[in-house]
Amino acid sequence: MSEDVKKTDAAPLVELRGVSKTFFRGNEPIHVLEGLDLSIAEGSFEALMGPSGSGKSTLLNLIAGLDKATKGSVKVAGHELMSMSDAQLAKFRSENIGFIFQSYNLMPVLTAAENVELPLLLTKLGRAERRRRAETALRVVGLEDRVGHFPRQLSGGQEQRVAIARAIVSDPRILVADEPTGDLDRKSADDVLALLARLNTELHKTIVMVTHDPLAAERARVTHRLDKGALAA
Amino acid sequence: MNVVTIAVRNVTRNKFRTTLTVIGVAVAIVAFVMLRTVVAASSIAVDFAAKDRVASRHKVSFVMSLPRHYIDTLRNIRGVRAATWANWIGAKDPRDPDNFFATLAVDPESFLVVYDEVSVSAAEREAFIHDRQGALIGDVLARKLGVKVGDRITLQGTIYPGDFTYHVSGIYRATRKSFDRSTFLVHWDYMNESLPEARRDQIGWMVARIDDPRHAADITRLIDRTFENEDAQTLSMSERAMNLSFMAMFSAVLGALDVVSIILLGILLMILGNTVAMGVRERTNEYGVLRAMGFLPRHVVFFIVSESIVTGALAGVLGLGISYPFVQLGIGRWLEENMGGMFPYFRIDPVSAVAAFGFALVLGAIAAVLPAWRASRLTVTDALRRQD
Numbered sequence: 001m002s003e004d005v006k007k008t009d010a011a012p013l014v015e016l017r018g019v020s021k022t023f024f025r026g027n028e029p030i031h032v033l034e035g036l037d038l039s040i041a042e043g044s045f046e047a048l049m050g051p052s053g054s055g056k057s058t059l060l061n062l063i064a065g066l067d068k069a070t071k072g073s074v075k076v077a078g079h080e081l082m083s084m085s086d087a088q089l090a091k092f093r094s095e096n097i098g099f100i101f102q103s104y105n106l107m108p109v110l111t112a113a114e115n116v117e118l119p120l121l122l123t124k125l126g127r128a129e130r131r132r133r134a135e136t137a138l139r140v141v142g143l144e145d146r147v148g149h150f151p152r153q154l155s156g157g158q159e160q161r162v163a164i165a166r167a168i169v170s171d172p173r174i175l176v177a178d179e180p181t182g183d184l185d186r187k188s189a190d191d192v193l194a195l196l197a198r199l200n201t202e203l204h205k206t207i208v209m210v211t212h213d214p215l216a217a218e219r220a221r222v223t224h225r226l227d228k229g230a231l232a233a
Numbered sequence: 234m235n236v237v238t239i240a241v242r243n244v245t246r247n248k249f250r251t252t253l254t255v256i257g258v259a260v261a262i263v264a265f266v267m268l269r270t271v272v273a274a275s276s277i278a279v280d281f282a283a284k285d286r287v288a289s290r291h292k293v294s295f296v297m298s299l300p301r302h303y304i305d306t307l308r309n310i311r312g313v314r315a316a317t318w319a320n321w322i323g324a325k326d327p328r329d330p331d332n333f334f335a336t337l338a339v340d341p342e343s344f345l346v347v348y349d350e351v352s353v354s355a356a357e358r359e360a361f362i363h364d365r366q367g368a369l370i371g372d373v374l375a376r377k378l379g380v381k382v383g384d385r386i387t388l389q390g391t392i393y394p395g396d397f398t399y400h401v402s403g404i405y406r407a408t409r410k411s412f413d414r415s416t417f418l419v420h421w422d423y424m425n426e427s428l429p430e431a432r433r434d435q436i437g438w439m440v441a442r443i444d445d446p447r448h449a450a451d452i453t454r455l456i457d458r459t460f461e462n463e464d465a466q467t468l469s470m471s472e473r474a475m476n477l478s479f480m481a482m483f484s485a486v487l488g489a490l491d492v493v494s495i496i497l498l499g500i501l502l503m504i505l506g507n508t509v510a511m512g513v514r515e516r517t518n519e520y521g522v523l524r525a526m527g528f529l530p531r532h533v534v535f536f537i538v539s540e541s542i543v544t545g546a547l548a549g550v551l552g553l554g555i556s557y558p559f560v561q562l563g564i565g566r567w568l569e570e571n572m573g574g575m576f577p578y579f580r581i582d583p584v585s586a587v588a589a590f591g592f593a594l595v596l597g598a599i600a601a602v603l604p605a606w607r608a609s610r611l612t613v614t615d616a617l618r619r620q621d
Contacts, residue, residue: 066525066613087529094527101617105522109242114234119526121236130234 013173013206014040014063019072021058021229032058033229036072040222042173045200045207047217050226056210057178059226063208064097064176065089077173094122098167098205100196102179104159106151106166112138113147116165123170137165140203141195157188164195168205175199177209181216193219236532240539244547247512254508255548261501262552262589263559268494269585270560272487274568274576279480281411282473284446285314286347287453289469290438298435299465301425304340310459312452313441317343320437322424324388324397324417326378334374334573336388336417338424341369347442350409357382357403365423367402371414375404377570388417393424407577411476415573440472498592505548505600509541513604520608521616530609537605538598545597549590556581556589 021033032055040046040063048056061067062074065081066089074081077096084092098119106115116134125133138144141161151159160180167175177196181189197219199205209220217223225232244251289307291297298320307316320338341362345351353361353369360382361367370380380386384401399419407414425433443452453469460467470478480487513520520533565579608616 061614064525066617090524090527090529093525097525099522099525101522105519107239107519109246110234110239114238117234118523121234122527127235 012039013042013044013077014038014208015073015075016059016062016069017073017075019062019069019074021055021062021067022070031229033062033069036230038224038231040206040208042206043200043204044222045197045220046209046222046224047220048208048210048224048226049212049214049217050232054226055229056226060176060178060208060210063174064099065093094119094170096173098170098172098175100160100163100167100175100177100180102182104151104156104163104183106159106162108151111148111150112143112154112162112165115151115162116169118166119170133169134165137169138162140168140199141165155188156184157191160184160188160192161195164192164199168199168203173206175205175207177207177211179210179212181211181213189213189216236535237539240536241543243512243516243536243540244543250508250511251544251547254504254544255551257504258501258545258548258593259552259555261497261504262549262593263556265494265497265501265592266552266556266581266585266589267560267564268490268497269588270565270579270581271576272490272494273582273585274579275480275483275487277576277578278411278476279473281409282471282476283350283409283411283442284449284471284473285443286440286472287443287449287456287469288438288440288472288475289453289456289467290475292457292466292468295438297465298437299439299467300463301434301436303460303463303465303467304436304439306459307439307441307456310441310452310455312443312445312448312455314444315343315346316439316441317347318421318436318439319344320421320424320435322393322419323391324393325391327387327389327396330389332377333571334377334415334417335413336419338393338421339418340421341367341418344418347440348412350407350412351405352408353403353405357405361402361418364400364402365420366398366400367420368399369403369405369418370401371416371573372404372406373570373573374415374417375401377415390427393427395427397424397427410578413573413577415570415577439467498596501592502596502600505541505545505597506603508544509537509601510604512540513537513608517608517611517616517619521611521613521619524613524616533609534605537608538601541601542594542597545593545595545600546590549593552593553586553590556586 016036016038019033019036023030023032048059050056062069063076065076068082079092081089113131113134116137117130120130120133135144135147138147141164143158143161143165146154146158154162181192184192193216196207200207211217291299304316304318307313317340322336322338324336326332345358361369378386380401382401382403385398386401387396387398389396443449449471453471456469457467523533560581568576568579
């Protein structure tokens with residue numbers, strides 16, 4: 001593997017073995033990933049880079065339990081995702097994965113605090129406790145003064161930080177970020193990357209990030225390069 | 234915050250579209266309530282008919298009369314407690330000949346016994362009974378004619394030729410919804426005397442109050458048997474049946490109104506369905522994000538269906554909010570005053586109002602079922618890829 005490994009000794013939290021993913025366009029198979037092996041240690045911050053169509057987002061979706069591999073084994077946080085039902089995968093995601101999207105994907109009708117609270121609606125926590133945790137998450141991302149603001153009242157960087165607060169509010173073990181700085185200017189992108197790095201170092205969140213941005217990838221401890229469905233040698 | 238909060242907030246997301254949808258559905262609800270009120274008002278005479286009254290008319294037709302002496306025979310039939318008669322005189326107010334109202338020549342004393350829902354003070358009752366030119370007028374009609382007790386009013390005869398001056402002896406109210414509050418009651422004797430000798434002593438129909446409503450069918454058969462060998466044979470039936478036969482003339486119209494009501498519900502469904510479908514299409518990506526977080530397909534269905542129900546509820550409230558003043562204070566009063574014979578009581582039936590609101594909610598849910606089902610069937614990755 002041509003990973004730029006900066007060092008990590010922890011046990012793998014994500015372990016993919018012989019993973020293939022094939023889509024069909026009509027009857028024509030499109031092999032997006034082929035025989036891929038990958039291990040990601042707990043507490044790591046890893047970037048997935050590669051050209052468009054190389055399978056980065058597909059790989060991220062498999063790790064996050066959003067999609068299932070056609071072949072192989074995908075083990076995340078001790079769960080074999082290949083054998084799980086859709087409902088089990090949903091529960092797995094709610095408990096283990098925090099999502100950060102390129103275009104933030106906040107609900108415009110909810111305030112920052114309400115957006116952050118959203119994943120907690122799936123828990124048994126009471127209203128007050130949900131609110132308290134949402135405010136704590138916003139404090140972690142430095143937006144404690146924007147609790148009652150709606151997304152339209154926030155800048156792009158602030159929206160992405162709300163999205164990060166939403167991703168960490170349920171205290172997941174893994175954060176998956178798909179081009180988290182793709183829609184941001186350099187300054188906001190740096191702030192977001194610094195925040196992700198802090199979540200990794202201070203809160204020990206394992207982060208898997210898809211990016212086209214070499215400066216973003218530099219923040220990661222490990223960078224994997226994908227090309228035509230395989231990790232580049 | 235909870236999932237209902239999100240559904241309610243989503244309703245306000247595209248305010249312009251939601252407003253148009255709510256107004257569109259509300260208009261459909263107003264039309265629905267109006268139609269159901271017409272249907273309900275048309276059947277009031279049947280629904281509120283006195284169970285202990287039977288009516289007899291000429292066997293051939295309403296327009297043919299019976300001899301006056303039949304009433305004496307009728308009063309002696311077993312089971313008949315009291316009986317009265319009436320003639321349609323078709324008089325008009327010469328000041329406003331287009332103002333239609335029922336004018337009946339009655340025997341005052343027996344009429345007020347048989348129709349005890351005609352509520353009038355004792356003094357006015359006595360004045361009406363003892364003044365051959367007296368008139369007892371429904372309160373709605375009196376208001377419209379602008380007359381009060383003690384006034385004189387002249388009506389122009391049609392069936393009974395000539396002008397007739399009456400003294401307003403009293404103004405009645407009705408304690409039963411089926412009795413028209415726009416009827417003009419005058420003395421049969423006074424009108425009878427105005428006719429040429431050959432046309433005198435004829436009555437339009439007879440109404441009997443019976444001892445036991447359970448024997449109504451037997452009594453009507455007995456009445457008809459009593460007169461079956463006379464020149465003018467009778468056709469008797471309960472008041473309810475009589476009113477039903479009158480309503481039967483409008484059955485095609487009422488049937489058409491039922492069909493239009495169903496069409497309106499269909500329109501309501503399509504308006505809501507279209508709005509929900511557009512909203513779902515725009516938010517597919519958002520549902521993908523929710524699914525990614527761990528929300529299940531049933532949560533997505535809940536979000537969509539509850540949002541549609543909230544929209545339906547808003548439209549229901551607005552529709553009923555418009556319907557009530559429109560009917561109760563506007564068109565209802567106008568119809569009671571101007572078409573009291575057909576619509577003596579034209580008010581929104583609470584059952585129709587509840588049904589309209591219920592339909593708005595239920596159709597809101599139904600309208601969302603297909604878009605919600607389709608959204609819930611999408612895989613998370615497909616939903617996340619949608620960017621409308």
